[in-house]
Amino acid sequence: MASEIQIRLQGLSDDFTKLQQDLQTAVGARQKLEAQKQENLGVQKEFAKLKDDETIYKLIGPVLLKQDRTEAESTVNGRLEFINNEISRQEDQIKETQGKIEKKKVEIIQVQTAAQAAAGGGEAART
Numbered sequence: 226m227a228s229e230i231q232i233r234l235q236g237l238s239d240d241f242t243k244l245q246q247d248l249q250t251a252v253g254a255r256q257k258l259e260a261q262k263q264e265n266l267g268v269q270k271e272f273a274k275l276k277d278d279e280t281i282y283k284l285i286g287p288v289l290l291k292q293d294r295t296e297a298e299s300t301v302n303g304r305l306e307f308i309n310n311e312i313s314r315q316e317d318q319i320k321e322t323q324g325k326i327e328k329k330k331v332e333i334i335q336v337q338t339a340a341q342a343a344a345g346g347g348e349a350a351r352t
Contacts, residue, residue, distance in 0.1 A: 230340045237336060241329045248322045255315040262308045268301050 272294075275281070281297045282289040 230336065230343075234333065234336055234340070237329060237333045241326065241333065244322055244326045244329060248319065248326065251315055251319045251322060255312060255319065258308055258312045258315060262305065262312065265301055265305050265308065269298075269305070272298050272301065 272281075275294070281292045281294050283292040283297065
């Protein structure tokens, strides 16, 4: 009986560890997206400072190519929209994973409590 509980606790512990790793991965991805968002917001601010007759260049590999202002602004705006959607998706995943972690914690505590109660009951019967 004790070995079954140990096996169950080990499985729950493994699940808990995997969920924590998933959470770390999601948080890391969200931080990366936040950095990209800030970078693109900086570009957007620079566009706002430009005069109408100024030229925009885009770095493609080792070459700077002229780019249409409307196209450049559209690209940055589209990128920001995509990044915001991904941040929202990552936040949902983080909340979901945190909920799963809490449920797994409760489950582990319940199994440990049941095991302690069973061990306590078994000792009382022996004495």
